[in-house]
């Protein structure tokens with residue numbers, strides 16, 4: 077199946093946490109959206125690979141994505157190697173997404189950094205015919221997505237890294253929260269009974285952080301809730317008057333001008 081957009085994340089729940097409102101919004105707008113988790117998150121402090129598989133399926137249903145796949149790379153171990161690039165290239169060529177979303181390369185979790193590098197390079201190499209991949213013995217055609225867009229986790233975007241923009245997720249913020257709640261082993265959920273130790277993201281306080289972040293980015297574009305993104309390339313604006321009238325004023329408020 078051909079997708080319009082494919083979101084990559086190092087661990088199941090990364091896409092929901094950083095871009096879940098935008099995923100739900102794109103689905104609502106009628107685009108074919110998929111999620112590819114690079115690992116099963118088996119090294120996480122709470123939960124297990126099997127539990128997170130189920131949580132990821134439930135979250136995908138809540139978000140309404142067309143496909144959710146897993147590259148099954150080893151959590152905390154995988155790096156940006158040619159072997160792993162071929163696995164990602166295979167996924168890109170299979171789904172032929174026009175746009176790829178992935179972690180911003182500057183982040184606190186090393187896996188997110190590796191994921192960003194791995195997906196960025198694989199997105200380029202997927203367009204080179206001499207790098208050969210096959211599915212069930214059938215050679216795949218080369219395909220390069222139009223653009224990579226980065227989502228933020230822990231760190232803010234640097235102003236010199238590219239063009240930032242904020243997506244208004246007011247209509248889908250509650251869907252994002254529901255999708256996050258599906259990951260009951262990872263995020264705050266009073267119904268999840270476990271002797272496992274709490275992590276930063278499993279506390280009730282972190283729920284407040286999610287709300288605050290969305291409120292903060294929303295405030296930058298005069299909307300109740302928002303999610304920030306970055307592209308290394310410039311934004312093309314065919315009609316600047318029309319663009320700024322219809323919401324492009326966001327850019328001014330971001331302070332990136």
Ligand SMILES: [Zn+2]
Pocket residue numbers: 086087090185187188
């Ligand atoms: Zn992660």
